[in-house]
Amino acid sequence: MGVYFGFAVLEGVLAMAIIAINLLVCATVYLHKELRGITNYLIVCLAVADLGVGALAIPFSVVLSMEYTLCFYACLFLTCFPLVTTQFSILLLLVIAINAHLKIKLPNSYAMHVKKVWVMILVAFCWLLSLLIGLSPMMGWNRFQQYAETNNKTLAFSFPSERAAFVVIARDIPYGRFLSKVYSKRRNFSYNEIHEGHLVPCSFTSIFSPEYLVYFVFFTCTLLPLAAMLGIYADLFRVVRGHFRSQALWPAKRREIQMARTLFLLVGVFCVCWGPLHVIYCVQLLCPRCQRYESLDRLAVLLSHLNSLANPLVYALRKKDFALALRSVFLYRVLRWPRLKACCCSRHKVHPQA
Template sequence: MDMYLGFVVLEGLLATAIVSTNLLVCATLCLHRELRHVTNYLILCLAVADLGVGALAIPFSMVLSMGYTLCFYTCLFLTCFPLVTTQFSILLLLLIAINAHLKIRLPNSYARYVKKRRMIVLVAFCWLLSLLIGLSPMMGWNRLAHYVEANNHTMAVSSPSERIAFVILARDLPYAGFLSKVYPGQNVSDSRIHLGHLGRCSFTSVFSPEYLVYFVFFTCTLLPLAAMLGIYLDLFRVVRGHFQSQTLWAAKRGEIQTARTLFLLVGVFCVCWLPLHIVYCVQLLCPGCKTYESVDHLAILLSHTNSLANPLIYALRKKDFGRALRSVLLQHVLPWPRLRFCCCPNPKVHPQT
């Protein structure tokens, strides 16, 4: 019980820090016009995704850690939402890497290819693709059939509205195909059918292990990360072989610094998220291996820490962004004179009249 309480407390503190820092990033980019360029717009989108992690995904994770018995599709939605925000972050990091690559490789034609409207369309496409990937278990790639067949459940609807919703889902959605296996010889509109409570709600209880490992990890995580690694390696190779021997090196130093910062974001993402995916791989590929719940909780905490690390890395590595962040913090978040006096390095002391 102490482990669960400690996990919930740490998750609550982490969620508060994530929401605060990413709101500060959003406010900084809105208040400082000199920071409004394509790369920082993408960083703003990344901050919005991290806000979703702090405001919704972490509270959902706290509910899941309690081991409540929930309606299957309620549990499924709680577990699907973090996948949406994570996938969007991966696709956005890939888009940021491509933008940095174009900015250095094609300096003369960059403005012609990279337009604000095109970036908006690409970001919207990333959101759509993330929704399709993260919510695919809601469309049938889940363990409902496994639980019903294993436990020989007979399900019944507890209310007319729930029955109507179930009939619509059974008729229209892709997972209607296995209803004949789950409910042999029964009509889905029968009042005895219900959306049962199939045990403790958790990631592994509702997701297919193959979905988490082969689709989410191998296909939707490792492939984009490998593409990002190739992009940054090619970018730094070009920089080393071309710009160091020319006068363009000084002019491109800011872009190179930005590329290094973005590469650091990708590295931190790998460090934060790979342990959790490795845990899922062990659970699938080595069923007999002993697993520890404390390791799962630590891996989940580390994955959520990535949403706090992103704005801190960008603020520390980009001096202009860090100065703007401090000014917003001192002028708008800490407006009280005493706090300003303590935080400002050279406060102005007005003489008494």
């Protein structure tokens, strides 16, 4: 019980920190017009995804760590939502890498080819694709059939069984119990029989098979975008090393190169934070009889959530103008410090003899 409580407390503190820092990032870009570039807009979209992690994914993760007995489809929604936010972060990091590549490789025609409207459309497409990938288990790629057979209720995914799933979910909403009873009578389903067949211990491994978590989530939806990002950044740094250092454009492009390194660092942080969790899933698939350590699993989950806090911190520490804007919003908008004191201090620094 102490391990559960400690994990829940750490996750709660981390969730509040994630929400606070990412809200500060969004407010900074909104209040400072000079920061409203395409790259910063993409960083704000990444902050919105991280807000979803802090506000919803982490509370869902705490519930999943307790392995409560829940309705199968309620548990399925809790497990699918973190997949959506994670997949959106991966796709958005890929879009950020492509944007940095175009900005450095096409310095003269970048503004003509890349428009904010097109970038926002691409971000919306990333959200749509993330929803399709993350919610794919709700379309049938789950262990529902396995639990149905365990309870001697072999329910194929036919039209009536989908209605039966609706009956189970409907009982938890207002007037849902009345509607579920009426619907079960119309479809010749017993309410108690359906309900008992849908109760499962709620966790990632109870809902998703190891093959799904490794082959689809890790290999296909994570490693492929990350490999594309690494290829883009490798080509970008090759172009920088072989072209800009030999021309007069090198001083003017130093800022863009620094930005590219910062974005590459974001990709590295993502790999470090999410790598251990995917390694655990691979071990569970390749060695199902190996001993599991719950504390190690929770530590990997905690590290994956830490990525949502590291993203804005890395970006702020590596970009001086963004860091100054963040500090300004925090001091003068959040803490309500008087600006007169800051002005006097700045004047004292500029004119130390005054």
